[in-house]
Amino acid sequence: xxxxxxxxxxxxxxxxxxxxxxARISVAAFASQLDPTIDELADIKTAVSEAVTNCIIHGYxxxxxxxxxxxxxxxxxxxxxxxxxxxxxxxxxxxxxxxxTTKANLERSGMGFTIMESFMDEFKVESIPEIGTKITMKxxxxxxxxxxx
Amino acid sequence: xxxxxxxxxxxxxxxxxxxxxxxxxxKLRRKIDNEITRFLPRKTIFDFSNVxxxxxxxxxxxxxxxxxxxxxxxxxxxxNANKQVEKIFELSRNIKNNSNSGG
Ligand SMILES: Nc1ncnc2c1ncn2[C@@H]1O[C@H](COP(=O)(O)OP(=O)(O)OP(=O)(O)O)[C@@H](O)[C@H]1O
Ligand SMILES: [Mg+2]
Numbered sequence: 001x002x003x004x005x006x007x008x009x010x011x012x013x014x015x016x017x018x019x020x021x022x023a024r025i026s027v028a029a030f031a032s033q034l035d036p037t038i039d040e041l042a043d044i045k046t047a048v049s050e051a052v053t054n055c056i057i058h059g060y061x062x063x064x065x066x067x068x069x070x071x072x073x074x075x076x077x078x079x080x081x082x083x084x085x086x087x088x089x090x091x092x093x094x095x096x097x098x099x100x101t102t103k104a105n106l107e108r109s110g111m112g113f114t115i116m117e118s119f120m121d122e123f124k125v126e127s128i129p130e131i132g133t134k135i136t137m138k139x140x141x142x143x144x145x146x147x148x149x
Numbered sequence: 150x151x152x153x154x155x156x157x158x159x160x161x162x163x164x165x166x167x168x169x170x171x172x173x174x175x176k177l178r179r180k181i182d183n184e185i186t187r188f189l190p191r192k193t194i195f196d197f198s199n200v201x202x203x204x205x206x207x208x209x210x211x212x213x214x215x216x217x218x219x220x221x222x223x224x225x226x227x228x229n230a231n232k233q234v235e236k237i238f239e240l241s242r243n244i245k246n247n248s249n250s251g252g
Contacts, residue, residue, distance in 0.1 A: 017172035024202075042202075042233040049204040053171045098244040107178075107213040111205040111241060118240060 059086025161190035
């Protein structure tokens with residue numbers, strides 16, 4: 001750890017939905033070092049919640065696996081990687097489309113990826129069927145303040 | 150979550166209070182559907198005053214309740230959403246509008 005980054009953390013937990021709040025609150029606490037606004041923090045929490053929930057309900061479905069989160073701080077940015085070793089996604093481009101869901105019967109809205117993409121500044125999905133899925137997203141903190149100066 | 154029913158107005162109000170994520174929606178869904186089918190309200194209000202966080206699981210849950218309420222001939226309103234929750238609603242409205250106009 002601690003190569004080119006200012007700070008790093010890793011988190012691993014069982015894929016239980018009770019851990020969703022734990023995950024987003026932990027990442028938000030770590031991100032607080034960058035002195036984000038309330039809105040920026042809310043965006044990070046929401047994006048983390050979406051990615052973690054996907055690992056739990058889609059990646060591992062009815063089994064229990066490990067969800068992994070890695071966060072890296074560099075200057076005014078936070079990079080967050082959230083991954084599972086679950087069932088993976090066959091067609092990532094299709095999965096990213098707004099309203100696309102494979103679980104409509106469970107009242108999913110198919111908005112998770114769209115939320116991550118629009119609330120964060122950078123967003124990437126890597127997935128291999130039967131191997132797992134990794135989401136990488138990045139947010140620049142205090143963007144507005146810095147653009148003013 | 151608290152639930153208040155005013156018979157003379159046939160008005161059912163749910164005062165939501167928890168973070169609304171995938172961990173909460175099953176429980177909420179059961180309770181809400183129970184009350185709606187029991188009272189058959191003319192109007193159902195979801196009061197978000199005490200909700201600090203909601204994600205897409207909440208949208209899915211609310212859309213499901215909307216369908217049920219409409220089927221039973223009632224109307225639905227959402228009040229007092231904070232900024233985080235409102236941002237989720239706004240994005241969902243934008244997606245719906247785009248998908249409609251896009252064919
Ligand atoms: N970690 C994952 N592992 C396997 N499949 C996934 C994973 N994340 C997403 N998917 C697939 O991509 C689809 C779209 O995901 P997205 O989060 O946008 O919507 P959703 O989870 O179905 O609904 P919502 O997030 O609105 O509750 C999912 O329905 C699922 O098929
Ligand atoms: Mg999702």
